Amino acid sequence: MRCSLVALVSLALGLAASASPTAFPWTLHEKRSSIPVGWSPTHKLDSTATIPLRFALTQPNIQDIEKHLYDVSHPDSPNYGNHWTAGQVAATFAPSPETIKAVLDWLLSSGVEPARVKLSPTRGWIDVSSNVKEAESLLRTNYNVYTHDSGKEHVACESYHLPAHVAPHVDFVTPTIHFDAKLSKRSNPQIVPKPGNAFGPKTTGGTIGTILKELENCHTTITPDCLRALYGVAYVPVAGDKNSYGVVEYTPQAYLQSDLDMFAKEFNTGLEGKPPKVVSILGGVVQTVNQSFGYNAESDLDIQYASAILTAKQNVTVYQVGDLAQGASFNNFLDALDGTYCTFEGGDDPWYDYIYPDTSPGGWTGPQECGTVKPANVISSSYGYNEADLSAKYATRQCVEYGKLGLMGVTVISGTGDSGVEGNGDMCLNPDGSQSATGTGFNPTFPGVCPFVTAVGATQIRPNASILEPEIACQDHIYSGGGFSNYFAIPDYQKAAVTGYLKNYTPNYPAGTFNTSGSRAYPDLSANGAHYAVAIDGQMTPAFGTSASAPVVGAILALVNDARIALGKKPIGFINPTIYSSKFTKAFHDITNGTNPGCGTMGFNSTKGWDPVTGLGTPNFPVLLAEWLTLA
Structure with a gap:
């Protein structure tokens, strides 16, 4: 039976809005092994600063994508060439109501007011309007400002944690350990690749004179x-x-x-x-x-x-x-x-x-x-x-x-x-x-x-x-x-x-x-x-x-x-x-x-x-x- 998303979210908000913080077992979710080249931590981020937390929700059928892909791509498959429509893809990998509820329940029981929680229209993203102090508490982490050799600044942490029962429902959280990796003409190619400097092409310099076409x-x-x-x-x-x-x-x-x-x-x-x-x-x-x-x-x-x-x-x-x-x-x-x-x-x-x-x-x-x-x-x-x-x-x-x-x-x-x-x-x-x-x-x-x-x-x-x-x-x-x-x-x-x-x-x-x-x-x-x-x-x-x-x-x-x-x-x-x-x-x-x-x-x-x-x-x-x- 299909569950009404509006009803599910309303129920979660109603049940958890007045709940007191609960003690959960926590687990390390992501950790960076090193700081990317050219960056260094320069100072602690002010605890009152605003920080928009974003929780990317996991997709329950992603683990089967290789099986589905082989079914239409392996030459011995009876379904070879029977490719999916975009609608079939969307329906197969839609987020589950259980995932949404698990994350919402945890956030609201941790003291996050319902007015500061937003579920994206397609249910793939939960946004939380927060400050640094609350974000650090929610994720058991510490936020710093990192400065690049070019002078550019970036907010990040070294690692973060989630409650053990919530972690399976969250793919990743931003901002956390991730550093800028945009393809940009302003980027230093020694740090992150940019168009034209990513793989090449390379040249010996000079030009080709007469082209011998034999x-x-x-x-x-x-x-x-x-x-x-x-x-x-x-x-x-x-x-x-x-x-x-x-x-x-x-x-x-x-x-x-x-x-x-x-x-x-x-x-x-x-x-x-x-x-x-x-x-x-x-x-x-x-x-x-x-x-x-x-x-x-x-x-x-x-x-x-x-x-x-x-x-x-x-x-x-x-x-x-x-x-x-x-x-x-x-x-x-x-x-x-x-x-x-x-x-x-x-x-x-x-x-x-x-x-x-x-x-x-x-x-x-x-x-x-x-x-x-x-x-x-x-x-x-x-x-x-x-x-x-x-x-x-x-x-x-x-x-x-x-x-x-x-x-x-x-x-x-x-x-x-x-x-x-x-x-x-x-x-x-x-x-x-x-x-x-x-x-x-x-x-x-x-x-x-x-x-x-x-x-x-x-x-x-x-x-x-x-x-x-x-x-x-x-x-x-x-x-x-x-x-x-x-x-x-x-x-x-x-x-x-x-x-x-x-x-x-x-x-x-x-x-x-x-x-x-x-x-x-x-x-x-x-x-x-x-x-x-x-x-x-x-x-x-x-x-x-x-x-x-x-x-x-x-x-x-x-x-x-x-x-x-x-x-x-x-x-x-x-x-x-x-x-x-x-x-x-x-x-x-x-x-x-x-x-x-x-x-x-x-x-x-x-x-x-x-x-x-x-x-x-x-x-x-x-x-x-x-x-x-x-x-x-």
Whole structure:
């Protein structure tokens, strides 16, 4: 029987409003192992200061998301391809009345007046208007003001506690241990990543003069024809009006149409004068005022090579996210794709994500965009964080959303970074979990470590080799990001592959160098990431990185979708259970040479079979297409 939410909340308020404080057993809910790089505590927060507590409520069915996802994504499942609607997703992961009541009862019995308690319209968030003294009492913690080297201040605590009977109903509380991790043009890339500085792309500097377009020159300059030859891509879309492919860009990163036209003219792609489809999210604008490699390289690269692989028969959608005044975070983008995510497990965290409307000068003054954008069948992103930049609970919350997109038939592609086993900013992990340039622990990247994302590493053609010879892991200017998560358990789909690697090839590093306890490993697959010829700011410029690999893999998968859609079949959706299955053992070119150094080591080795440098290998498009066309 369905319970009336209004009646439930009213009952809780009425019963608990006059209750006296109760003694509960308490449990540690979250604790930070170290203060993020660049921050230090400077003074105690005034006990009378106002502090808005926000309790993110847990979702009772989240533990089953992997099971549900496998049901529509594993090639042996009778429900393969039967993706869910957004309504099914929302109904399955709705918060329970029992969770709401447990948290409300505790707050009110602890002396919080009903007038200061607010339940969000979708029941995912409980807000409490409080002061520091009360918040410290409720959470058994102490609040301090932390100051960054840049002068920016932040309110946080080192740990906090919840009553043992309440803790299972609360995902996390803000503000507590979480530090700012917004994607911002104002951020220092040594501390938190920002668009264009997250994974790349990288360049050798200078420009490319005469481009030799013969395939024997692919070892020095990668062109669209090189990629088609390497991976056997000879397919031209026939269902472009029914298919979709999108790349994500964060303002102020932006493409220049003149660069796209220059690239199209150089490589005869048939795309000259044909702009991509731009979807503006939260005031996202394709700005042209700031023009440099740092502003234009990522977007130019993504669009030029995705469009060239897909041809003029399939338009590329650019999700331009965030206004010029403040920018945007991953979650701001995900909000626009899925309206339920705006409030899922409490919605955006103001300590992590940008809050809209933006009242700063020139900011986006419209409402927060929730479910306003239909997600493309394949979405590629070349931006990311170090996993250690985020709390485990925050990363998990976002990872679950990628799983929800997979349930709805969306393939999410993410580059793994360009620093080998090191994180962004060449940071490694210290024994206490903090990051530094002198650390010795491998530092995985997010969202590539999310088990519901397809993570893409980088390869290259050997120096002076032909395209007919096997590629190697990228060793020129960048190293393919890869390794093992410290947050996420190993998913079933890759247990056999990763177990085989660790049994036969695991490097002999000291304990604690990387996680050997059975965790999500990455990348899942790879593509060439070296010596790309890219038109940037009116010049042909060499570019390197998984920023190149990711959109190319995304475009190849979009071609598979086109062929399936033309036959009346569904998009491939979440691909990881499929590509790790025995049906696809011949669908990738195995990469067996090269390493991904970092943190004072040679990193991992590329070996026979899956490895944490290049994953399963590079696409063998004819086999991939043939195998996917046999599936329902």
